Every structure is written in structure tokens, then in C-alpha cells.
Amino acid sequence: MPNFPVRNNPCEKIKVQRTDTEFNNKITDLEGKTNLKKETGYIQKWGGDYVYKDNAGSTNNANTLSLPSVETNTYIKGFIHTHVNNYKFLDDQGYETDKNGIKMFSPADIAYFMDLVKNAKETGQPLNDVYGIMVSNLGNYQIRFTGNEYQIKTFTDAQKEAHRKPFEDFMTRNGIKMQQI
Structure with a gap:
């Protein structure tokens, strides 16, 4: 890991974040929701407030969580969301089929995160305060931006x-059945 000053060290920022009771309550809440059949989550505003989001789409083939548009909602600092546990469902022919929850950030998650970083730059917020967290039954993962303004990539x-x-191919090679993401 690069040698960052403490105030810019992503590991230190995560340690400080994990001492926040409200943050930990949100993580605990979401850990209890990974058995749902749809994603849920929170956005955090730059002022510190959290807003619960459960406007998710769920089919037998895919799960999505609609978060506010970054372009028109410049108040978003970060997001925390679930990726659901595996479960069984009856397919269109009545056969029991496995639905496997993805336990890593999706391309859509990364694109949203990078849009938040771009937004932070445009509104004068610290780029390295932007974060994304994925909560699953296999663990919780966080991404932080450690680059500079010239390394921001949007899609x-x-x-x-x-x-x-390529994401679908990767998941299939690793034994995760997918029809659509």
C-alpha cells in the first residue's frame, strides 16, 4: 500500500468510520437483510445523514438496487448495500432452481462509485472520503478512491x-449460474 499521510490513508479512514455507532448500526441492519430476495441499502449524505433505500428490482435472474442519480443528487458521499444470499425458486416449468447471490461488487456498483468520485471533485469534496460498501453473508467489502482528480474514470x-x-463470463467460470445480470 502506498505511504499516505494518516488523514489520507484509506485504511485509517475505514478504521475511523468503523468507530461510528450509526455507521455500525447500518452495517448490522443490512447484515440482517441478506436473506431477503432483493437488495437493500443506504446512501450517506456529505452532512452525515443516512437514507434507507429498498427500491430494488428482483427477478429469478438478477437483483438491482436503484440508488439516486449521482448527476442530480450531489449530496451523496457513499453507499452501503446488500448482495443477497443464495436461495431456491421455482422456474417457469416448476423446477426448483438455485439463485446465486453475487458476493462481489458488480460493474454497476463500480460505475456508481466512480460517478460519486467525479461528483465529489465537481462539488469540492475530498475524493478519498467517497466510499462504496457491499454487505454479504461471506463478508463486507469496501472500496475507496486513492487516486487523484486525473485518475477519475466514469463510464x-x-x-x-x-x-x-466479461463479468458474466468470470462468474460462470467460477461456478455461479447466471442467465442475466
Whole structure:
């Protein structure tokens, strides 16, 4: 890991964040929701407030959580969301089928995170305070931006779509059945 000053050290920022009771309450709440059949989560505003989000789409093939548009909601500092546990469902022919929850950040999660970083730059907020967290039954994972303003990468819809197929291929190679993400 690069030698960052403590105030910019992502590990130190995470340690400080983990001492916040409200933050820990949100994580605990979401850890208790990984058995749901849809994703849920929170956004955190730059002022510190958290807002619960459960406007998720869920099909037998995919789970999505709609978070506020970054472009028009410049108050978002970070997000915490679940990726659901594996479960069984009856398919269209009445056969029991496995639905496997993805236990890593999706391309859509990364694109949203990078949009938050871009937004932080444009609104004068510290880039390294932006975060994304994925909560699952296999563990909780956090991403932080450690680059500079010239390393911010955002994605067009076409670029986001281009990441979809390699992601699906990776998941399939690793034994996760997927029809659509």
C-alpha cells in the first residue's frame, strides 16, 4: 500500500468510520437483510445523514438496487448495500432452481462509485472520503478512491454494457449460474 499521510490513508479512514455507532448500526441492519430476495441499502449524505433505500428490482435472474442519480443528487458521499444470499425458486416449468447471490461488487456498483468520485471533485469534496460498501453473508467489502482528480474514470452506458459480458463470463467460470445480470 502506498505511504499516505494518516488523514489520507484509506485504511485509517475505514478504521475511523468503523468507530461510528450509526455507521455500525447500518452495517448490522443490512447484515440482517441478506436473506431477503432483493437488495437493500443506504446512501450517506456529505452532512452525515443516512437514507434507507429498498427500491430494488428482483427477478429469478438478477437483483438491482436503484440508488439516486449521482448527476442530480450531489449530496451523496457513499453507499452501503446488500448482495443477497443464495436461495431456491421455482422456474417457469416448476423446477426448483438455485439463485446465486453475487458476493462481489458488480460493474454497476463500480460505475456508481466512480460517478460519486467525479461528483465529489465537481462539488469540492475530498475524493478519498467517497466510499462504496457491499454487505454479504461471506463478508463486507469496501472500496475507496486513492487516486487523484486525473485518475477519475466514469463510464458511458455503452462502456457499462461492455463490462457486463466479461463479468458474466468470470462468474460462470467460477461456478455461479447466471442467465442475466
